[in-house]
Amino acid sequence: MTQDIGDVVLEVEDLHTYCFTRWGVVKAVDGVNFYLRQGETLGIVGESGCGKSMTALSLLRLTPQPVARIVQGRILLQGENLLDKSESEMRHIRGQRLSMILQDPQTSLNPVFTIGNQLLEAIGIHHKERHQSLMARAIHALTQVRVAAPEQRVDDYPHQMSGGMKQRVVGAIALSCEPHVIIADEPTTSLDVTIQAQYLRLLREIQEETGLAIIFITHDFGIVAKMCDRVMVMYAGRVVETGPVRAIFNHPAHPYTQALLSSVPVMEERPERLYAIEGQPPALWNLSAGCRFAPRCAYAEARCEQEYPPQFTVDDGHGANCWRLESA
Amino acid sequence: MAQATSQSVPSITPESTTRLMTPSRRFPGLPLFILVFLLVLPGIFAPFLAPHDPIRGSLRARLKPPAWVQGGSLTHPLGTDKVGRDILSRIIYGARISLAVSLVAIVVSGVIGITLGLIAGYFGGKLDALIMRLVDISLGLPVILLALVFVAVIGPSFGTVIIVTAVLLWARYARQVRGETLSIRERDFIARARVAGASHFRIMFRYIFPNVINSLTVLATLQIGAIILLESALSFLGAGIPRPTPTWGAMIADGRELIVVAWWIAMFPGLAIMLTVLSLNLLGDWLRDYLDPKLRNV
Numbered sequence: 058m059t060q061d062i063g064d065v066v067l068e069v070e071d072l073h074t075y076c077f078t079r080w081g082v083v084k085a086v087d088g089v090n091f092y093l094r095q096g097e098t099l100g101i102v103g104e105s106g107c108g109k110s111m112t113a114l115s116l117l118r119l120t121p122q123p124v125a126r127i128v129q130g131r132i133l134l135q136g137e138n139l140l141d142k143s144e145s146e147m148r149h150i151r152g153q154r155l156s157m158i159l160q161d162p163q164t165s166l167n168p169v170f171t172i173g174n175q176l177l178e179a180i181g182i183h184h185k186e187r188h189q190s191l192m193a194r195a196i197h198a199l200t201q202v203r204v205a206a207p208e209q210r211v212d213d214y215p216h217q218m219s220g221g222m223k224q225r226v227v228g229a230i231a232l233s234c235e236p237h238v239i240i241a242d243e244p245t246t247s248l249d250v251t252i253q254a255q256y257l258r259l260l261r262e263i264q265e266e267t268g269l270a271i272i273f274i275t276h277d278f279g280i281v282a283k284m285c286d287r288v289m290v291m292y293a294g295r296v297v298e299t300g301p302v303r304a305i306f307n308h309p310a311h312p313y314t315q316a317l318l319s320s321v322p323v324m325e326e327r328p329e330r331l332y333a334i335e336g337q338p339p340a341l342w343n344l345s346a347g348c349r350f351a352p353r354c355a356y357a358e359a360r361c362e363q364e365y366p367p368q369f370t371v372d373d374g375h376g377a378n379c380w381r382l383e384s385a
Numbered sequence: 386m387a388q389a390t391s392q393s394v395p396s397i398t399p400e401s402t403t404r405l406m407t408p409s410r411r412f413p414g415l416p417l418f419i420l421v422f423l424l425v426l427p428g429i430f431a432p433f434l435a436p437h438d439p440i441r442g443s444l445r446a447r448l449k450p451p452a453w454v455q456g457g458s459l460t461h462p463l464g465t466d467k468v469g470r471d472i473l474s475r476i477i478y479g480a481r482i483s484l485a486v487s488l489v490a491i492v493v494s495g496v497i498g499i500t501l502g503l504i505a506g507y508f509g510g511k512l513d514a515l516i517m518r519l520v521d522i523s524l525g526l527p528v529i530l531l532a533l534v535f536v537a538v539i540g541p542s543f544g545t546v547i548i549v550t551a552v553l554l555w556a557r558y559a560r561q562v563r564g565e566t567l568s569i570r571e572r573d574f575i576a577r578a579r580v581a582g583a584s585h586f587r588i589m590f591r592y593i594f595p596n597v598i599n600s601l602t603v604l605a606t607l608q609i610g611a612i613i614l615l616e617s618a619l620s621f622l623g624a625g626i627p628r629p630t631p632t633w634g635a636m637i638a639d640g641r642e643l644i645v646v647a648w649w650i651a652m653f654p655g656l657a658i659m660l661t662v663l664s665l666n667l668l669g670d671w672l673r674d675y676l677d678p679k680l681r682n683v
Contacts, residue, residue, distance in 0.1 A: 119580065231580075
């Protein structure tokens with residue numbers, strides 16, 4: 058394990074978030090474990106509907122009410138269990154210690170206020186200070202995300218800014234109260250590739266300056282390779298493989314990870330058809346006791362259908378839940 | 386011919402296109418003028434503008450016709466009523482009542498309606514169902530009947546009129562605000578506010594409310610017309626502000642029995658009500674188009 062990064066700031070143990078719907082209980086997050094160190098970036102990868110965003114919302118305790126509920130588990134932020142906190146204590150934690158950058162910068166800003174106003178508003182939730190010192194914090198936050206001429210830009214309305222600029226402002230709002238952990242939920246999906254690269258570089262730079270821990274939710278392996286120290290692959294509400302980014306890319310142990318990586322198109326080749334994993338992820342309200350990937354897995358055996366595999370250690374810090382690893 | 390077309394081309398400027406638009410898109414200059422001179426200025430400066438005392442009449446000058454009718458004089462430009470009170474002065478003082486009632490009622494019903502609408506739209510669920518059923522009930526109540534019940538129970542006064550109008554009109558605000566809140570609360574900037582640790586109260590009033598102000602302005606303008614009408618109706622029925630306070634509705638009621646011999650007693654306050662409400666509606670229509678970003682710069 059790489060010990061050069063700081064202490065563990067966030068630890069999630071056996072997290073279960075279920076959605077209680079008319080059609081039954083949907084196990085959106087079903088026993089997720091992970092930890093995050095200071096200054097580290099953890100990537101959460103998986104296809105749509107595998108529980109990535111629900112995990113993120115669970116951390117903030119902002120799962121859609123009243124449908125979704127965290128039924129079990131512990132979320133330790135610097136040793137304190139967030140699930141024991143009251144709603145008003147959670148409000149103090151959100152934004153200040155644990156923050157989030159949402160997907161779409163176009164709608165993440167309130168169209169009727171200037172961006173300065175919105176920054177002041179966000180900072181004002183946690184800092185009861187005079188206008189000048191709040192303004193200084195706002196300008197500092199904009200400088201941090203490399204917005205040129207922040208003193209003038211604070212008077213701009215969101216519609217006067219470009220998409221990339223808006224996403225920086227959203228980032229500035231998320232960073233304005235200097236959180237320890239930030240969750241970035243596909244923050245670059247709506248940006249074009251050049252702006253995306255710039256934005257990711259910016260996040261890394263801020264991380265180096267402040268020792269911020271980042272949870273990066275994405276389905277883009279290119280971004281994972283660029284951004285993350287460790288990766289956690291999720292499938293149908295569970296973590297199937299976790300490990301350092303190099304290990305995952307060079308020798309993925311779980312068939313699902315392997316399949317995901319092979320479906321990333323390689324630019325040098327021009328295949329007739331792009332590789333895709335056969336079938337659909339399972340319906341989350343009707344899960345079998347066995348491995349959830351088994352119906353789509355090329356290596357599935359009889360045992361896979363009956364029993365869920367525990368995590369097997371592949372390498373130092375690299376583990377996967379697959380029966381094939383038991384013999385190895 | 387060629388010259389004619391070349392001349393007509395540059396004439397299609399933004400100004401000329403606005404002139405071609407439907408009446409509601411044009412700036413409502415006349416309605417605004419009427420409102421200022423019939424409602425706002427008299428309402429504020431009544432004591433300085435009215436030529437006579439609106440309450441005390443002179444029995445020697447009973448039932449004088451307007452100045453331009455035979456037997457009328459410029460002392461009473463719009464004539465006098467059966468106890469010799471100057472109609473013009475009473476209309477000017479009546480504007481004060483209309484203005485005061487409509488402003489207070491708008492604020493009271495607005496505060497109730499907006500708060501309940503935000504709560505219903507934001508929290509949803511059972512609370513929403515409960516508030517919206519209350520809205521349905523409120524909108525289904527027979528207006529005049531309810532007003533009379535209130536007046537019978539509490540007694541006629543300025544406060545009663547405000548309570549009646551507020552009880553009847555909050556529901557429209559609630560319904561409108563709730564509808565817009567439903568769509569705004571799903572926007573990402575609300576999620577962002579929640580992530581930043583904002584409380585429900587803060588989200589409702591600092592994030593959602595500013596986004597619904599535009600349509601509320603329109604609604605409030607149109608509602609003022611409705612309130613003035615309602616207040617006049619109540620006064621006409623004797624359920625409004627007690628006499629001898631001059632109100633437009635009560636003036637019409639006073640002139641009703643004498644309409645054949647002295648038409649001016651009921652006519653002029655009636656005209657005042659009509660022009661004010663019409664102007665408010667035109668202004669409201671224009672505001673709705675003006676404040677709608679989808680119609681702007683088209």
